[in-house]
Amino acid sequence: MAAAALVGVGVGDVSRAHATMAAIQLFTGEYHHESTQSAMDESPAETAPVAEARNGGSERTPEELVAKCIAPVKKQFLRPPPIRGLSNDQSDAVPEGKSKASQTSVVKEKKSKRQLKRERQQAVKSAVGICPEVAKSGDVSRCPYKDKCRFSHDVEAYKAQKPDDIEGECPFMTAQETCPFGLACRFLGSHKDGVEGGDVSAHRRSSEVNGLTKDVQKLLWKNKMKFPKADAKLKALGLEGNAKSKIKILEDKEDDQIVSNNCDGGLDETCPDDESRPLKKTRSVIEEEICSGEVDDGGVSAAKEAAEQTSTIPEPEATVGIVLPESDRSLRLHPREKKLIDFREKLYLAPLTTVGNLPFRRVCKVLGADITCGEMAMCTNLLQGQASEWALLRRHSSEDLFGVQICGAYPDTVAHTVELIDQECQVDFIDINMGCPIDIVVNKGAGSALLTKPMRMKGIVHAASGTVDCPITIKVRTAYFEGKNRIDSLIADMGNWGASAVTIHGRSRQQRYSKLADWEYVYQCARKASKALPVLGNGDIFSYVDWNKHKAECPELSTCMIARGALIKPWIFTEIKEQRHWDISSGERLNILKDYVRLGLEHWGSDTKGVETTRRFLLEWLSYTCRYVPVGLLDVIPQRLNWRPPSYYGRDDLETLMASDSAADWVRISEMLLGKVPDGFTFAPKHKSNSYDRAENG
Template identity: 70%
Template sequence: MEDTPPNDVVPASATSHADMSAEELVAKAIAPVKREFRCPPPIRTSDNHNDSHADVKTTEKNDGFSAPVIKEKKSKRQLKRERREEQKSALHICPAVAKSGNVNSCQYNENCRYSHDLEAFKLQKPEDLEGKCPFLDDEGPCPYGLSCRFGSTHNDNGDVGNGKIIVERKMRETNVMKKDVQKLLWKNKMKFPKADATLKLLGLMGQAKNKKFGSNENDDEILSNGSGEVNGNGCSKVASNEVVCSAKVVEEDKQDGLDVADEQGPPKKMKSLSDETCPVQISDAEQILHEKDVDKVCEQDELKIIVEHDQEDKSLKLHPREKKLIDFREKIYLAPLTTVGNLPYRRVCKVLGADITCGEMAMCTNLLQGQASEWALLRRHSSEDLFGVQICGAYPDTVAKTVELIEQHCTVDFIDINMGCPIDIVCNKGAGSALLTKPMRMKSVVEASSRSVDIPLTIKVRTGYFEGKNRIDSLIADIGNWGASAVTIHGRTRQQRYSKLADWEYIYQCARAASPSLQVLGNGDVFSYLDWNIHKANCPELSTCMIARGALVKPWIFTEIKEQRHWDISSGERLNILKDYVRFGLEHWGSDSKGVETTRRFLLEWLSYACRYVPVGLLEVIPQRINWRPPSYFGRDDLETLMASESAADWIRITEMLLGKVPSGFTFAPKHKSNAYDRAENG
């Protein structure tokens, strides 16, 4: 058997792009770069940087070509052991000691898991990076002290070495999880009086977790006829006049095919017999007395909290129609973007003109468990004047408790529930796009969540789950009645992924069918101000457009929309945007070695998208379409050529221009390997 041709062999078909006309390139979904800038794909050779997108090492074969060898995978226990050993090295200096420069400043002393050897740390510390410390303009010393990679720029007026506790900096970020809140979540002692009362009222309290996800005949019937009337007892009527109680969602789920038992929520108290029946409309006070008489396992302190909460909020409790509303109309909305849509990136987009920002999707179960990494997704910068967070959950009780938790301990303008995530690990748990096949549960999630908080609640959906079976049009008239203030429709199905362009005609259809009180936002393939103008002109009922991948490729799209022009941005201006991102990243993740490398990895993730941009001055047809594949081309200068490279090694070189040399043994593999040109994954 012949060996597979190596990656550095240029395919014969690739060299023919230089001779094709602009019309032929567009027909093949290839960006029509001007002939004088076109070039054959470069011949790559193996170097110290990994030149492929895979996290692999290379070995030389007998014929001289480099053959990839998969890097050995390590167990979680082995990785944890290596991390502990690494923490004991001199390079991992105790943060308290590094801040103050005094070995006696650590409260744990010899029990500290970090090193206190200042002299050994100074000998092994990497060289300082070029530039100035991002905290120089703050009130007080640099919070990273001796470990800061810009230590040479620190002032001599007592930044470090004085042994005093560092002055608290002016806080620019909010929604930081407090330690006492985390401990309550860890011990499962956090109280959710609003959510519990709402769930009991709707008959959704104490549902079993061993549920199955899949298609259901009742759901299909509701979707097909669009009827979702709710009677006074919290039950839904279907076309056959059969009354289906909301508490029977569990029984529906047992008929489904995909297992969602992995989603473990916080343990709940034993369900009483009364929770299995459909409740009647009673007042809050009667509801509490009913619990006291019937639910024998309910603790007295929990009842006390519910009573106190009702007494405190009785005068402030808002009617659902009196909730604060957010006007999304004509505002440019940056979509919540997994991995890349972090706080430093959102700050860049705010500078470039974004009006609304939203945090990365956070899983409800992880938030309720007090996971610090998940709570970090809720962080908000002071520059984000209109900010929301996005959460994802499968069941009404989980989502309702999460929104109440966020309202109590975070400052946000709205909460968005993701009902469109196509990722397998999310859908298999019954969350994300899987909810589109369960309209009864979808209704319960929105209704329970909206009644548990006073801040606006929005949802994000796709057109449907399966290709060719759009379903939002049958629900759009009822979504506003469930309690949602706005709905964002991504013009693709879950099964389609990015194999076709977004179906904006269907988005227009849904926007026209929605009630006037429900704002409808469109999402999909907005890549220029012309796309924005066309969608707004074709459907005046559309409130605004959400921008996702377009902002990843060119975040200055917000400027283009506001100024109504195609910005032929230079490579120097693009580099300045990257410099701003690095500065924001160092402020967010830290200016020590760990913060520098964290900033580098997230910058590399962004560059894996940004390389798809083709400068306006190089195109024969304007504007660039989001589904066009960039051919190999020369830029107008060396930096522009480097930024157009699809090689991970070149992305690393760009980061070295901003953050210095990468550590020895550094490798990078994009977290999201799928892109606009991949095939659709069947779901």
């Protein structure tokens, strides 16, 4: 059957043919674990170009492939790569009845905010936007707003346009309660107690925390929220009021002078190595002078020592009439007296933008992760009460050791944010991102931009740690510019700033994700840090071998943070704990995806909106998992994170489908789990890894 299906199929259509067979077999229940390679052996003779391509790839030895950063897949599984006229994320992903040209135009179409708002309002008023209260029970009289409700009450019209139910059980019916979405649930056929629905917020309160209350949100919207602890600490540090703008002006003047003396361009150009670079002399009330990496490590000026002594003594006048006695005591809390978190030997799932959502973290917890951290949230957005940003702080009850990561450019912004989080959320630690390389973050002075302003780094950590009792950790990169590492000159003082732990990503901002992480430099920093300051390493951990290697070579490291390795294969936590290479089957991988979908529906909802939100995040995750090469297909194990997976056949049709780098195949996998996509559906990955590409600024 498989051989017959491939007769007459061109080289560029091989991937689609196998994907289609897998999808049909899975939908009809005829899926079987049959070797795809044996089916290909029964196909007609290959054309000369195809045979030449395949033989050319098989002539290289595994050692030669590894040297070229190509995954050494066994020869019998190799196949010629599919030929596509468009990019991977757009080719083949064309709905029926539409041409690729029209599809491309749809993907590139950009709508204004006003147009998007108008479309949302129209959707709410149409039959699609049925009133949630009516959907729960099917009874129009249940809506408390009656005719003034902005949603539709036409139940029959809603049923007429509602998509077909998805096969499977409603994720909410297993929780000993009724489904909170009622008629709107896409699994309505599996409801045993009729249409009557429960309360969505009540269900989430039973398992999720860290929501933003309406009262606090309104105060944030009106800019009337008070931050007594943060303001008192900022005043004690001399950073309140206009101090921020004054510091910024002085720092900008210094940066302009350094750039004009040493560089021809701006921040995006690498400065030449110059040992005669003038030291920064800017000071506020008690800010200290910090060497920027071009002076001897042991050189500490008298001004720095005096500033350190002053910074440890709180000013009583700054807190009189501003904070309560218990808040006043928290300002005097020394960093060493804070609650400590034992990071040693624990498996730490890094905060991952977009994909590191709550359902994904729950999957990783089941697979062995010990510490989880929410996605990076911008301080300015949190202080504005943006619901979408506060959603990044959500915590599930299964996350027993959980932190949130925030990103801000100035001490007052970060201090206000940590006080707000400490008041409204349940977290074990707060991580401050000082290494994000994204342009939109760096251009605002946050993320990696702080690496060029060590005094501001100190001010942020000092203010944040002095505001709350919760441990404050920081995450940094080696430097802003490639070849200008500076963390080794700062890490000895970071504990005195108030940091409870430091995570070092072994790359510079300019490097982004190109080349391998510099673990030797991470080791160097870990050895220079004080014994009381836990140092965590980050970068390119993709197997238990990598984990063991870093721990053995540098015992000073408390643990290692796992980021992209968990995106590509979340069972890496199981491999590390069990010290084995897991040759996971395609069926086991599909079960992990099923668990993710179930958890996603619980989190985002089982109505149409929740299903499509789950689908979108699933597709984002699949854009990473396709880079995994099964252990049984490799000549050399373990797989390294910088290896390019060649085009290959899996040991069965599902494994072949999961190896595809085409967005069309990812969509087909999502249809196996979440039903058919809506008409006109398109998908392009939000984050396309450039680990194999040239660094943007290099």
